[in-house]
Amino acid sequence: MKKIRALVACLAVAGALIVTAPAVQAAGSCYQSGPQAGYGTTYTCGIWRSNHLWAMYGSGNFHGLDNITGVLNAGNSWFICQRKTVVKLEYGSIKNDWFAYTLGDNGYWGWVSATRFSAGGNWEPVPGLGYCPAGFGETDTYPGDRPRGGSRWNIPGPDGESSVRIN
Template structure:
């Protein structure tokens, strides 16, 4: 009986390890993405009933333009980049270039004038050209391209 119990315990232990392996691999991939960024967005929190994340940003001109869509278009407002600003999610869109930096990832946020829009991730610290932020969640549903975040 004890040999059967030992064999059964070993089988369950191996099955548990095999089941945990994919999640460990996914966690490792996510950690590598954040490490490759260098300055990823912070953890999610609630701000005025919305889930947001603070992201370190910058601007060579002293202000970050907020566009009406992730296809560039019209500037609807600006963000003062002193420190970090909050963003809802990220989505791909038109390529945007500032100096030697370029990116086709955009982050949904609210400009300082309270208008919703998108900021090119070329204004995010860390990461390389055309690289998404290592920590910002992707837009889904109503928060996607042209949409607004849900409460």
């Protein structure tokens, strides 16, 4: 009987620990992280393959300026926010029109397609990554963009997308 009581007590303690344990992030989803590059709130997310950053702005207009300058390596990276764009990318069976803003590993600012994130579904925002405030990215002078003059947009895209469409 003592053994049964001891077992019940252990199970009760274990159950209490399980109930009070902090929630774990879903595999591959983003999580809020510390300040970066003057932004108070950033998000850390997993990128499944190295890619190039796109320099684009405006919700009504797409400016394909120098979309192959910035580079972001695979692994964990931090991001400012995400927004839906007029650019629709397809990489095999992965399709998305959401992009996230960050500073590339080589010092250029730009947008990373949601097709490169380790979590998320087709035509959906990246889970756990905050949304850009209204007006963010509406001009060519937002934080750090350095497009080179005379550059042309590469189709089907710098990272081998099977399809790039501008809505």
